Amino acid sequence: MATSLKKREEIENQFKWKVEKIYKNTDEFEKDFKRLQEMLPEILKYQGKLNEEDKLLEYLKLDEKISRLAGKLVIYAHMKHDEDTGNSTYQSLKDKIFAYIAELSSKQAFFVPEILSINEDTLRKSLEKEELKMYKFMIEDILKKKDHILSKEKEELLAAVSDCMQGPEKIYSALSDADITFPEIKNEDGEMEELTEAKYNRFIQSKDRAVREDAFKTLFDTFKKYKNTMAASLTSNVKNFVFNSKTRKYKNSLESSLKPNNIPVEVYHNTVKTIDDNLDSLHRYVKVKKKLLNLDEIHMYDLYVPLIDTPKTHIEFDEAVEIVKKGLNPLGEEYLNIFTKGIKDGWVDIYPNKNKRGGAYSTGDYDTMPYVLLNYDYKLNDVSTLAHEMGHSIHSYYSRKNQPYIYSDYSLFCAEVASTTNEKLLIHHLIENEKDKNKKLFLINQELEQIRTTVFRQVMFAEFELITHENIEKGIPLTGDDLCKIWHDLNVKYFGEDIIVDEEIDIEWARIPHFYWDFYVYQYATGYAAANSFANSILENGKEKVEKYKGFLKSGSFDYPIEVLKKAGVDMTSPKPVEDTIKRFNELLDMMEGICDN
Structure with missing residues (x-):
C-alpha cells in the first residue's frame, strides 16, 4: 500500500x-x-x-x-x-x-x-x-x-x-495546469486510474502496449477539445513577440531574440540545418527500436518505452551522492569539494512532501547560496537529476565567486551547458563500468533518449517555432488546424517512414509550455551539443581541458555567450558540436546493436 x-x-x-x-x-x-x-x-x-x-x-x-x-x-x-x-x-x-x-x-x-x-x-x-x-x-x-x-x-x-x-502564457498555464482534466484509463494492473500530466510520463513508458496507447490517445484527444482556445492563446503570444520585435525595429522576431546576446541568427539556422541533414540517424534509431521491441509496426506511443526494463533499484540519497561524485571525478578535486560542501551546507531540499512543488530546479541569487529543489525517489533517474541540478548550482557558485554582480548571471544560451556536462560525465561513467548486459543496454538507451529528446526533439520544436513566427510576421493567420498540420508534417519528416505518425500527435504542440518563451527551446539542443563537446574533451585530455571548462564556469556574462564558449574551446558558430553529438548517437546505436547481436 x-x-x-x-x-x-x-x-x-x-x-x-x-x-x-x-x-x-x-x-x-x-x-x-x-x-x-x-x-x-x-x-x-x-x-x-x-x-x-x-x-x-x-x-x-x-x-x-x-x-x-x-x-x-x-x-x-x-x-x-x-x-x-x-x-x-x-x-x-x-x-x-x-x-x-x-x-x-x-x-x-x-x-x-x-x-x-x-x-x-x-x-x-x-x-x-x-x-x-x-x-x-x-x-x-x-x-x-x-x-x-x-x-x-x-x-x-x-x-x-x-x-x-x-x-496568453497565463491563460495557457491556467488552462493546462488547472482547468484541463483527463478521464480514467486502465493501468497495468487492469484497474481504473485517473490520467494526469505527471502520470502520463509513467504510462507512456509502460511495457504494456495497450496502456501506453490508451494514455497517448486519451491525453491528446482531451487536448484536441481545446484546440481553438490553445491556438488563440499561442498565436496571441507570438503576435505579442512580433509586436515587440517590430516596435524595437528588428528585422524579425528571431533576430530580436538572438541579437541582444550577440548570437548570430545563423547559429539557429545552422542548428536546424545540421539536424535536418542528419535525420537518417534518427530514422535508424526508430528502425532499431522497432526491431528490438519486436513490433510489426511502430507508433508514436512506442517511442518512450525503454528497450530494457528499468533496473529495480532503491538508491539511498547518500549513495546517490557517492555515485555522482565518481561520475564527476574527471572534473578534479576542487569541483568535487564544492559539490560535497553544497550537500553538507544545505543547498539541497531532498525529499517530496505534501504540497511541495514537483520536479527539480536550481535557484539562488548573488547574496544567497545556490539552492536545489529535488523530489528524490530513490531511482537511477533521481541520481541523474541530482548531477544535473548541482551542475547548475556549481556553475552559479563559480560565476558569483568570480564575477561582480552585474556579470554574475550566465546567459540562457549557456544555462544548460554545465548541468548537461555533469549528466554526460555521469552516464559515460555508468556505461563504461557496467558489467551486466541488461543494465548496460538500459544505460545506453538512456543516453540515446537524452539525445533524441534534447537534441532531435527540441530542434523539431525550434523548426515549429520558426515556421509559426514567420507566418505571423507575413500576416498569415494560423488556426488550430494549421498548427496541427505543421506539427504533423514535422513529425513525418523527423521520424521517417518506419513509424506510423498517429493523428493524435498533431495536437502535441498544445502541450508544450516552452513555446511561450520565444526561441528558447533550440538552446536545449545547442546546450547539449556544447556539453557533449566539453565532456569529450575532459575525458580525452584531462586536467588542461578541466581548467578551460572551469574558466567557462567562472565567466558569467562578462562577455557574450558565443565568445565565452569559444574561449573555453567550443565554437557554436560551427556545426561541429552538433555533428559530434550525432556521432555519439550513432556510436551508442552501434553499441546497442553489438550487444543485442551477441
Missing part, C-alpha cells in the same frame, strides 16, 4: 534546504521589503543627471544595491512558496514581491534611453576612469542596441504593460 506524503514540518531539517540563511522568518522578509520600497524612489533622483560621471557611478551603485535586495526577496519568497504551495502566507509573499518587480522595472526604465542620449565619445572617456571601468562591457552592450532602444516614455510604457503582455 502506498504511503502518504509527509507534511513539510514532518521532514527532518537535515533533508531540507537552509532557506533560513536568507531570512530567518517572514518578519525579516517584511523588514527588507519595506526597505526596498523606501529605497526605490531614490532611483528617480538620478533621472536627467547620468551625463555627470559622479552621478552615473552613484546611480549604478544604488541600482545594484536595490537589485540585489530585490533578488534576495524574490528567491526567499518563491522558495518558501515551493516548499508548500498550499501555504497562503507564502503565496502572498510571492505575489507581493513579483508584483513589485514590475514597478522596479518601470522605475529603472529611464536608464537605458538616458545612457543613449549621452555623447558616445564623452561616455567612452568616462568609462576609462578606474571607478567606472567595471561597467564598460555592460554600457558598450547598451550602445550596440541603440537602434532598438525606445524613448524613455515608450520604455516606461512597455515596462508597465509587460504583465498584460504575459496574458
Whole structure:
C-alpha cells in the first residue's frame, strides 16, 4: 500500500534546504521589503543627471544595491512558496514581491534611453576612469542596441504593460495546469486510474502496449477539445513577440531574440540545418527500436518505452551522492569539494512532501547560496537529476565567486551547458563500468533518449517555432488546424517512414509550455551539443581541458555567450558540436546493436 506524503514540518531539517540563511522568518522578509520600497524612489533622483560621471557611478551603485535586495526577496519568497504551495502566507509573499518587480522595472526604465542620449565619445572617456571601468562591457552592450532602444516614455510604457503582455502564457498555464482534466484509463494492473500530466510520463513508458496507447490517445484527444482556445492563446503570444520585435525595429522576431546576446541568427539556422541533414540517424534509431521491441509496426506511443526494463533499484540519497561524485571525478578535486560542501551546507531540499512543488530546479541569487529543489525517489533517474541540478548550482557558485554582480548571471544560451556536462560525465561513467548486459543496454538507451529528446526533439520544436513566427510576421493567420498540420508534417519528416505518425500527435504542440518563451527551446539542443563537446574533451585530455571548462564556469556574462564558449574551446558558430553529438548517437546505436547481436 502506498504511503502518504509527509507534511513539510514532518521532514527532518537535515533533508531540507537552509532557506533560513536568507531570512530567518517572514518578519525579516517584511523588514527588507519595506526597505526596498523606501529605497526605490531614490532611483528617480538620478533621472536627467547620468551625463555627470559622479552621478552615473552613484546611480549604478544604488541600482545594484536595490537589485540585489530585490533578488534576495524574490528567491526567499518563491522558495518558501515551493516548499508548500498550499501555504497562503507564502503565496502572498510571492505575489507581493513579483508584483513589485514590475514597478522596479518601470522605475529603472529611464536608464537605458538616458545612457543613449549621452555623447558616445564623452561616455567612452568616462568609462576609462578606474571607478567606472567595471561597467564598460555592460554600457558598450547598451550602445550596440541603440537602434532598438525606445524613448524613455515608450520604455516606461512597455515596462508597465509587460504583465498584460504575459496574458496568453497565463491563460495557457491556467488552462493546462488547472482547468484541463483527463478521464480514467486502465493501468497495468487492469484497474481504473485517473490520467494526469505527471502520470502520463509513467504510462507512456509502460511495457504494456495497450496502456501506453490508451494514455497517448486519451491525453491528446482531451487536448484536441481545446484546440481553438490553445491556438488563440499561442498565436496571441507570438503576435505579442512580433509586436515587440517590430516596435524595437528588428528585422524579425528571431533576430530580436538572438541579437541582444550577440548570437548570430545563423547559429539557429545552422542548428536546424545540421539536424535536418542528419535525420537518417534518427530514422535508424526508430528502425532499431522497432526491431528490438519486436513490433510489426511502430507508433508514436512506442517511442518512450525503454528497450530494457528499468533496473529495480532503491538508491539511498547518500549513495546517490557517492555515485555522482565518481561520475564527476574527471572534473578534479576542487569541483568535487564544492559539490560535497553544497550537500553538507544545505543547498539541497531532498525529499517530496505534501504540497511541495514537483520536479527539480536550481535557484539562488548573488547574496544567497545556490539552492536545489529535488523530489528524490530513490531511482537511477533521481541520481541523474541530482548531477544535473548541482551542475547548475556549481556553475552559479563559480560565476558569483568570480564575477561582480552585474556579470554574475550566465546567459540562457549557456544555462544548460554545465548541468548537461555533469549528466554526460555521469552516464559515460555508468556505461563504461557496467558489467551486466541488461543494465548496460538500459544505460545506453538512456543516453540515446537524452539525445533524441534534447537534441532531435527540441530542434523539431525550434523548426515549429520558426515556421509559426514567420507566418505571423507575413500576416498569415494560423488556426488550430494549421498548427496541427505543421506539427504533423514535422513529425513525418523527423521520424521517417518506419513509424506510423498517429493523428493524435498533431495536437502535441498544445502541450508544450516552452513555446511561450520565444526561441528558447533550440538552446536545449545547442546546450547539449556544447556539453557533449566539453565532456569529450575532459575525458580525452584531462586536467588542461578541466581548467578551460572551469574558466567557462567562472565567466558569467562578462562577455557574450558565443565568445565565452569559444574561449573555453567550443565554437557554436560551427556545426561541429552538433555533428559530434550525432556521432555519439550513432556510436551508442552501434553499441546497442553489438550487444543485442551477441
